[in-house]
Amino acid sequence: MSGSTYGTVFKIATWGESHGNGIGVVVDGCPSGLALTEEDIQVYLDRRKPGTSKFATQRKEGDLVEIISGVFEGRTTGTPIAMLVRNTDQRSKDYSEIANYYRPGHADLNFDVKYGFRDYRGGGRSSGRETIARVAAGAVACKLLQTLGVTLTTYTKSIGPVDANPKCFDPEEIYRNPFHMPDPVAAGEAAAYLQECMHNQNSSGGVIECVIRNFPQGAGEPVFEKLDANLAKAIMSIGAVKGFEIGDGFAAARATGLDNNDPYGIDASGNIRKATNHAGGILGGISDGSDIIFRAAVKPTPSIAAPQMTVNRSQESQEICIKGRHDPVIVPRAVVVVESMAAVALIDMLFQSMTSRLDKITEFFK
Template sequence: MAGSTFGNLFRITTWGESHGKGIGVVIDGCPANVKLSEDDIQAYLNRRKPGTSQYTTPRKESDSVSILSGVFEGVTTGCPISLVVMNESQRSHDYSEIKTYYRPGHADYTFDEKYGFRDYRGGGRSSGRETIGRVAGGAIAANILKDLGITVTAYTKSIGPVSIDYDHFDINEIHNNAVCMPDAKASQEAEAFLQKQMEDMDSTGGVVECIVHGLPAGIGEPVFDKLDANLAKAMLSIGAVKGFEIGSGFEAASMAGSIQNDAFYSEDQKHVLKKTNYAGGVLGGISDGSDVVFRVAFKPTPSIFKKQETINQNKENIEVQIKGRHDPIVVPRAVVVVETMAAITITDLLFANMTSQMNKIKEFYQK
């Protein structure tokens, strides 16, 4: 299987299956002397682990991370960092019957067509548990960004028909409710909607919004490795993601250029500012110094307990009713996945930017 590596200079390679012995990640390109402990990584993993609310799968996992290499006496050594989280609560028998048919909305059929074989225990590599490696690696990237004064903050913008009201936006509220919304009133409405979906044995989707604050102008390459293009690839690589937009996004198609164009100004003839941010902090694939703002759309969880129509491996039409332990929505647990994948993307492009001008190289090497 190809395609388990993301990034160039700061690079992660994830491995493991949902019902295998463990899940892990190898991080290449992390500089030496970054302060790092298992607690730093665990804080991020705790935000995505199952069993934390009634809206997540009841699968009980501690998701405890172990650092196997690349860290000595509390700092990174510059060598590859290997992290592992052991699976503790596999119930593979819940999935034994699905080996003979294809679940609607899952990758069962496409895996069979591609490999002629699939790990039917919870989806194997296509399981949401694969994101453990991303979050663990992204926690290190976020640590690097923090040292540079750059923050990445994601939150739930909407769940089903319920959206946050920006007039009630409170960033401190994100970790005070089960759905990670920065709006207390909207979170209550979203939870009521989720409860109804669960009673109907159904699921729902939603939108995660992310803000990158403190990113300097000049980050990103102007052609294939645009900042927004790489963010889009990072987000669309997350399971269940069906849409990505940055700044005004699809709304830009109906806007006039006189409105969409962000006017520049300066208060001190030194710093460049913008009166609006419809561009979402990116111009020509390069950061412009304002907040990078993007949104990611997640489809409803495909594992629902209603009867559904499908086919078996003999291409016979059948009805199925899925068993097992499943989230009625992936969005609240996906918030930290969006955050950490953004951190990985930005860290990688920051490192690449160090070679963009000769004077920067001279400044580094000439003592």
């Protein structure tokens, strides 16, 4: 299977299956000298691990990370960083029936057609559990960005019909409720909505928003290696994500040029700055120094207990009720996954942009 590697200079390669021995990632291209411990990685993994509330799968995994290589005496060595999280609470018997039929909303049929074989235990390689590896890699990327003063604030913007109110935005609230919503009132409404979904053996989708501050101007290329295009690829590579927009996004299609353009002016420090940020921090595929703001649309959890119609491997129609432990909503646990993939894309584009100007190269090597 190809396609498990992302990045050009800062590269990540993920491996493992939902019910295999473990999930892991190799990070290549991280500079030496970065202070890094397993605790740094664990903080991010704890944000996505299961069993943390009644609105998440009750699979009881500690998701404890082991750094296998690339770190010595608390600092990166410049060699590949290998990390492993072992699976400890698999219940493969919950998935024994799935071997014979194709679940609606899943990649089961596509795997059979493409490979002629599939690991049906929890989706195998296409399981959301693969995102553990992305989060571990993202923790490294986030720490690199922090050394440059770059911050990422990622949160649940909406769950189903419930939207967080921008006027009630509280960054601390993101870590107080199980939905990672910045609005406590909306979080309460989301809980009620999800209770109804669970009562009906159903699930919900939602939207995740990410705000990136202090990102340097000038990262990205104007044609195929656009910063926004690579961000879109990174975010859309997350299995549950079905849409991506940056800045005003699809609303720009209903705007006029006067409404959508960002006028330039001079700030108090004498620097050229935009007065507004409809573009979302990227113009011509290159970061413009403004906040980078994007959103990801996450589909409802496809594994639901309500009866659904499907077809089995003998091409016979049948009604199914999916067993197992599944999230009624993927969004809250996907927040840190979106943040991690954004960080990986950002640091990779920064590293690629270091060779854009001869004067900067000359200055570095003098």
